[in-house]
Amino acid sequence: MRQLLDTLTQNLGRTIVGKSEAIRLVLVALLSGGHALLEDVPGVGKTLLAKSLARSIDGKFQRLQCTPDLLPTDITGTNIWNPKNGEFEYLPGPVFANILLVDEINRATPRTQSALLEVMEEQQVTVDGVSRKVPTPFFVIATQNPIEYQGTFPLPEAQMDRFILSLTLGYPSQNEELQMLQRLQAGVKVEDLQPCISLDEVQELRKLCSQVKVETSLQQYILDLVRATREDEEIALGVSPRGTIALQRATQALAFLSDRTYAIPDDIKLLAPHVLSHRLIPSGGRKAKTVVEKLLRQVSIP
Template sequence: MASTEEITFCVLLEEFRLYSSNVADQPLTVQKAIDLIDRLQENVQRAAVVEAGVLRLILTTILARGHLLLEDVPGIGKTLTAKALAQSLHASFKRIQCTPDLLPSDITGTSIYNQREQRFVFVPGPLFAQFVLVDEINRATPRTQSSLLEAMAERQVTVDGQTHRMEEPFFLIATQNPVESAGTFPLPEAQLDRFLISLSLGYPPFEDEVSILEREEHGDPLATLAAVLTPEDVLALQALVKAVGVVRPLKEYIVRVVTATRDHPDVLLGVSPRGGVALQRAAQAMALLNHRDFVTPDDIKAVARGVLVHRLMTHEESREIAVQVIDTVLKSTPVPVG
């Protein structure tokens, strides 16, 4: 027969289970989402010196269930920022260093015959993590680059006819050095289109660079960085972003912006309809970062460069010209009033 203490413990355990279940079933409110996002931003900046506007665009990519392309020189903190994000979210993290001899199976994984069980067993590659940093993606061959497409677009990988789902949330950051071109393989348009946002960070401001030197005196900044959110929190935030309102006049504004890129004289290939969908998704995430549950024209303008620049093919294939095109289009396209 159970003792009084055992019965009391079981009752308390059941009450806690019911309470936890009720909390998990409660929908995430906008105010709660704002608190989570603010906490995440503060925590990442404890470890990584990253400009606030850049961090907001990175978080926009995550909340919109997209992937990020960073076009920058080495040594400006891309890996540290990615690790700080993953650690802050208690998410698994893997880094893939791309080289010309890297094979698709080195990324996705492979099937190995298990003699004891007399069957093939799938051994996942480094792509199977919640946060994946693909360093110098343009040093991988086109065949290896293409092995990322299915994972980025469909969040799954097919190996030997078997489909393996990625663990959610799944977020990929790819980097490439815009200065070095020898021995590289430029990303095709189809793959560039899979990145929600592309950024060029540039060198940090003077004060930020001094702050980096000061932090070095205190050892590894990640050593004491605690998780402040969970992967489940990220999934809840992503679901909330989908519910952020976009009125029809703003949808029409997005289409006008996208259409205008196709008619610009400096553009060889304009933004596709998929780019318009990406612009809306990113604007919804930015609205939530701006503490709102509805999109405004300012949200669209704030993400337009990051979402659209890499989707443009200009006659001179210049990022600077693509940026100028987007800026011109935003200035010339009438903004909805009311």
């Protein structure tokens, strides 16, 4: 399994230049059974990362471009009338995929955004009273532009809480951007990527991640961090118990990616800004990530 993960990381690195940390975090989200929120400006490789991951695990990829006129049925699917047999037939929506890219999720209306709540948590959609399971593994990569807010609808706390972590890709360095141009000239395309891991192996990796040992002292450290967000005067809304669970699951996945069967405090310290920041609401106009980093300095490490 270690060799499989190394091969998967190398395969993604063929198309994604210089984003090893972002690739690592996305794999943490995938292996922990959660979903990832990419908050970044357009053109830095968010769609390319999602497509490359889908091809690498030999999964079905669907892309959903969110707009204000997008309807919930455009996501979940709908029943249509078939005049040939005189019955309604279900037409599946784009959520029936292994990797679903929800582009500019904050451009969809709150009603449409809520259509993703059930499928992200329960791995199923319900249309006209009938529930249908989506394929497994099911992994959502949602994107939003943190700069442009005109014509957008901020994600509610319940929706943000469904993402196990949030991250940014950022601009590449000058050398990395040069490599991009060279690969473009050499004709390297995402369509040329070959699957290096199967969907069944992804499921097996998830099971192994859940078996990574998190000592009681580390679980107490997680609790201390989460409870600090609820008691801090600079935070209007603290992290929910779902965030507590998410931090432990992500910690297990990161330890597994680091070739360990046990977690260490550094795993939690690295992941806390990505897992907790988007789940809390700071007061006084402060940035959530800055507040989490302050709490990491204050809470004692086991």
